[in-house]
Amino acid sequence: MTASTDVPEKDADGPMLAADGTPLKKSLSRALRVQKLRALALIAPLLIFVLVTFIAPIADMLFRSVENQIVSDTMPKTTAALADWDGTGLPSDQVFEDAYYDLFVAAERKEHTRLGTRLNYEQTGASSLFRKSGRGLDDIGEVYQDQFEDLDENWDEAQPWAEMMGSEDWLAKEAAWEKGSRLPKFALRDGVEELLPRTAEQYEIFANYTHREEGDSLLDEEPWSAVHTALYQDLSTQDVSGYGGPHADMLKAAAALVASPDFQTVSFTDGFGEIDKDWLEPEIWRTLKLYAPKYTSGYFLNSVDMKLTPDGAEARPENERIYIMLFKRTLFMSLVITCSCILLGYPVAYILSNLPARKANLLMILVLLPFWTSLLVRTSAWKIMLQQQGVINDVLVWIGLVADDGRLTMINNQFGTIVAMTHILLPFMILPMYSVMSTIPHSYVRAAKSLGATDWTTFWRVYFPQSVPGIGAGSILVFILAIGYYITPEIVGGTTGTFISNRIAYHISTSLNWGLAAALGSILLAVVLLLYWAYDRIVGIDNVKLG
Amino acid sequence: MQDTGTSDAFVAFERVQKSYDGETLVVKDLNLSLPKGEFLTMLGPSGSGKTTCLMMLAGFETATHGEIKLDGVSINNIPPHKRGIGMVFQNYALFPHMTVAENLSFPLEVRKIGKSDREAKVKRALDMVEMGAFGGRRPAQLSGGQQQRIALARALVFEPELVLMDEPLGALDKQLREKMQFEITDLAHRLGITVVYVTHDQTEALTMSDRVAVFNDGRIQQLAPPDQLYEQPENSFVAQFIGENNTLEGTVAEIKGDHCVVKLDGGEVIDAKPVNVTKVGERTRVSIRPERVEYNKERLQEGAHTLKAKVLEFIYMGDIFRTRLEVAGNREFVIKTRNAPDQVRLTPGSEIEIGWLPEDCRALDAN
Numbered sequence: 001m002t003a004s005t006d007v008p009e010k011d012a013d014g015p016m017l018a019a020d021g022t023p024l025k026k027s028l029s030r031a032l033r034v035q036k037l038r039a040l041a042l043i044a045p046l047l048i049f050v051l052v053t054f055i056a057p058i059a060d061m062l063f064r065s066v067e068n069q070i071v072s073d074t075m076p077k078t079t080a081a082l083a084d085w086d087g088t089g090l091p092s093d094q095v096f097e098d099a100y101y102d103l104f105v106a107a108e109r110k111e112h113t114r115l116g117t118r119l120n121y122e123q124t125g126a127s128s129l130f131r132k133s134g135r136g137l138d139d140i141g142e143v144y145q146d147q148f149e150d151l152d153e154n155w156d157e158a159q160p161w162a163e164m165m166g167s168e169d170w171l172a173k174e175a176a177w178e179k180g181s182r183l184p185k186f187a188l189r190d191g192v193e194e195l196l197p198r199t200a201e202q203y204e205i206f207a208n209y210t211h212r213e214e215g216d217s218l219l220d221e222e223p224w225s226a227v228h229t230a231l232y233q234d235l236s237t238q239d240v241s242g243y244g245g246p247h248a249d250m251l252k253a254a255a256a257l258v259a260s261p262d263f264q265t266v267s268f269t270d271g272f273g274e275i276d277k278d279w280l281e282p283e284i285w286r287t288l289k290l291y292a293p294k295y296t297s298g299y300f301l302n303s304v305d306m307k308l309t310p311d312g313a314e315a316r317p318e319n320e321r322i323y324i325m326l327f328k329r330t331l332f333m334s335l336v337i338t339c340s341c342i343l344l345g346y347p348v349a350y351i352l353s354n355l356p357a358r359k360a361n362l363l364m365i366l367v368l369l370p371f372w373t374s375l376l377v378r379t380s381a382w383k384i385m386l387q388q389q390g391v392i393n394d395v396l397v398w399i400g401l402v403a404d405d406g407r408l409t410m411i412n413n414q415f416g417t418i419v420a421m422t423h424i425l426l427p428f429m430i431l432p433m434y435s436v437m438s439t440i441p442h443s444y445v446r447a448a449k450s451l452g453a454t455d456w457t458t459f460w461r462v463y464f465p466q467s468v469p470g471i472g473a474g475s476i477l478v479f480i481l482a483i484g485y486y487i488t489p490e491i492v493g494g495t496t497g498t499f500i501s502n503r504i505a506y507h508i509s510t511s512l513n514w515g516l517a518a519a520l521g522s523i524l525l526a527v528v529l530l531l532y533w534a535y536d537r538i539v540g541i542d543n544v545k546l547g
Numbered sequence: 548m549q550d551t552g553t554s555d556a557f558v559a560f561e562r563v564q565k566s567y568d569g570e571t572l573v574v575k576d577l578n579l580s581l582p583k584g585e586f587l588t589m590l591g592p593s594g595s596g597k598t599t600c601l602m603m604l605a606g607f608e609t610a611t612h613g614e615i616k617l618d619g620v621s622i623n624n625i626p627p628h629k630r631g632i633g634m635v636f637q638n639y640a641l642f643p644h645m646t647v648a649e650n651l652s653f654p655l656e657v658r659k660i661g662k663s664d665r666e667a668k669v670k671r672a673l674d675m676v677e678m679g680a681f682g683g684r685r686p687a688q689l690s691g692g693q694q695q696r697i698a699l700a701r702a703l704v705f706e707p708e709l710v711l712m713d714e715p716l717g718a719l720d721k722q723l724r725e726k727m728q729f730e731i732t733d734l735a736h737r738l739g740i741t742v743v744y745v746t747h748d749q750t751e752a753l754t755m756s757d758r759v760a761v762f763n764d765g766r767i768q769q770l771a772p773p774d775q776l777y778e779q780p781e782n783s784f785v786a787q788f789i790g791e792n793n794t795l796e797g798t799v800a801e802i803k804g805d806h807c808v809v810k811l812d813g814g815e816v817i818d819a820k821p822v823n824v825t826k827v828g829e830r831t832r833v834s835i836r837p838e839r840v841e842y843n844k845e846r847l848q849e850g851a852h853t854l855k856a857k858v859l860e861f862i863y864m865g866d867i868f869r870t871r872l873e874v875a876g877n878r879e880f881v882i883k884t885r886n887a888p889d890q891v892r893l894t895p896g897s898e899i900e901i902g903w904l905p906e907d908c909r910a911l912d913a914n
Binding site: 441443444446447448449450451452453454455457458461462465466 | 605606607626627628629630631632633634636637638640641642643644653654657658701702705711
């Protein structure tokens with residue numbers, strides 16, 4: 001050989017170098033990076049689509065299975081106060097006071113019913129209790145509101161309140177406000193926070209609510225009764241004699257009224273008891289304390305027929321258990337459906353793969369024909385076939401195999417679901433089996449026979465082992481489809497043939513308990529992944545082929 | 548064809564016909580018999596019926612008519628797994644989900660041979676093909692040549708007396724193929740087994756076989772030992788199919804015993820040996836092997852007819868020279884000469900005279 005070569009030179013013990021002297025590894029990875037970027041660019045549209053429309057919603061949904069911020073968001077003061085409560089007897093009046101202010105605002109925002117619905121999942125009756133309380137809380141505040149109003153009309157006017165609570169600067173801006181422009185941010189007058197702490201806090205909450213949610217000027221809106229309640233509390237504890245700001249006379253008169261023995265008061269505990277005596281039971285407070293954290297395991301415990309108690313998780317009573325049974329039934333029925341698909345599909349796939357291509361294609365169309373019909377139509381067709389006055393029962397009665405009064409129940413139970421779903425999922429079994437079987441050369445069968453094997457031995461020792469990857473692929477496909485199937489069990493399942501997915505759908509669309517639905521869905525997902533892992537360990541995922 | 552003595556034949560086809568569609572015959576009236584220990588090759592172009600014959604013998608196809616006998620017994624109605632015939636397939640057909648040893652053990656297991664016996668036989672068979680160390684491997688981990696050996700060992704491990712091979716070397720490269728050709732024949736003779744071998748490669752057929760059956764159009768065109776097949780083809784199909792061949796067309800002008808004169812279409816006259824021409828005036832195609840053409844006049848017989856030829860091309864091929872000529876209007880007339888020190892290298896454009904011994908030039912049918 002005379003041709004000189006530019007083969008990369010290797011230093012005495014350094015790395016392999018490319019022609020231009022850079023390390024070969026580096027220039028290789030640079031060359032590959034361009035390829036990788038191009039590949040990434042090609043899949044980017046689908047990747048983004050899947051991320052936005054599929055992965056993100058699923059992640060959000062899974063997150064809901066532990067999310068529980070609604071309790072602490074709606075009743076921040078109460079949950080904080082309940083942290084110190086030991087859970088025995090009734091909580092202190094302070095807790096009731098916090099609950100009053102929290103719920104008052106929530107009721108104004110119409111959020112108390114949502115919280116009630118949330119807590120109703122954990123304690124029956126919570127929903128109506130909260131709905132009732134939203135209306136009833138006004139009764140507490142009105143006791144004070146009415147007395148102050150009787151003393152001075154101005155206590156139920158917007159302007160004096162605003163002048164007393166707001167800073168001069170803010171008042172000027174608020175007065176100059178015109179509809180359509182931005183409302184100036186409310187600012188407390190200097191010193192009012194020290195003088196009337198509760199009132200200032202409640203008025204500020206009221207001010208922010210009026211500004212943000214109503215879009216009204218504080219000079220036009222008189223405060224709600226919680227502010228009057230706060231004023232009473234402040235006047236009964238604070239000394240306002242040194243106050244010299246706006247409406248000082250009015251405030252001092254009110255302080256005198258509060259100090260007088262005629263002034264009517266009501267304790268928060270009694271007020272709540274007045275609304276509903278359930279508030280005087282410790283149970284609702286225990287539930288509130290239990291579900292105060294931002295994240296909860298409650299939904300997951302619920303999904304496995306357990307519940308959260310102050311002493312940890314414990315099993316639900318026998319008659320309230322449903323989900324474990326549903327999970328077991330779902331797994332069992334999916335398994336039965338997968339097995340029947342294998343038994344029915346294997347011979348079909350075998351025949352298809354051993355026919356000449358032209359005939360096989362024709363028959364393949366017959367296998368695929370169900371795909372051209374709506375799923376609902378196919379399922380409903382089974383309903384017509386299997387029901388007690390249906391085609392099959394009629395035929396059996398006509399032949400005389402079954403007495404007219406002894407017609408078989410084949411629908412609205414497990415049998416109906418298994419029959420209909422086996423039929424619907426069969427193509428998903430046949431297709432992968434067919435594509436694997438059609439790659440098994442016919443010469444293997446001939447070879448086995450020439451070596452002296454009978455037809456059965458040939459099938460069992462030579463053909464079948466090679467078709468196992470097809471069975472594996474079909475089984476995974478059918479099983480995973482079956483485990484999450486919804487429409488067919490919904491229509492033909494009755495009560496004994498429904499799947500866990502039907503329960504999930506119920507919680508999504510009817511009971512609106514999305515947290516529980518998300519927890520059930522997460523468990524289903526985990527079970528599928530677990531089975532997939534087990535399959536990989538036992539059979540090996542390399543043994544799954546789609547052709 | 549002419550072979551009808553089936554009394555001592557080990558394998559015999561008697562008036563066998565085969566049709567797949569009921570309209571055309573793929574195998575037409577096949578008669579063939581071979582004695583024990585013979586290596587017979589079925590050679591022919593694709594679609595000539597040779598593989599069908601093999602499959603009928605193996606039992607994978609049934610004869611439409613006629614009888615196939617093994618050791619004197621008709622096997623028409625015996626299913627393939629009871630025939631006890633070893634078979635090597637084109638793509639080896641080694642079971643991919645079994646190891647090499649399991650593959651070899653399979654025919655012994657189905658024959659219910661005991662474990663220790665089985666292991667001994669498998670080991671012997673593997674050693675026979677020099678693959679003793681590969682028993683634990685999967686077929687996919689072996690090279691093509693190794694798979695071929697295993698397939699051979701598997702076909703032999705249960706000690707069949709008859710082994711069929713369906714183009715077993717088709718997938719190998721040239722060097723390996725030549726090596727395996729030798730090994731297969733060597734093994735067959737050593738074990739004394741009868742082999743029916745199907746191929747479309749004529750070199751393979753000539754080098755390996757005791758006898759070759761040339762198939763075309765569903766019939767055996769000639770059944771003869773390799774040398775006879777090459778040197779004395781009985782019809783123009785065999786002459787053209789086996790080896791390289793020059794043909795010239797003409798009419799028989801004169802027949803005298805084993806000698807005839809053919810008048811070519813261009814008017815030239817040549818000597819030939821009549822093979823299947825019978826009367827004067829018949830159309831014929833004469834065939835001459837390239838290495839039997841002579842242009843050194845001193846080597847020709849007295850009074851031999853010669854033809855004028857024009858040299859078109861001279862190709863140096865190492866061991867031989869290949870010269871393309873224009874002879875009597877045929878521009879594809881090729882002669883081959885040995886590369887010897889005294890050999891003349893013809894220059895393109897020059898005009899020469901060529902001739903041959905009459906017995907090397909065979910006047911065959913014109914089809």
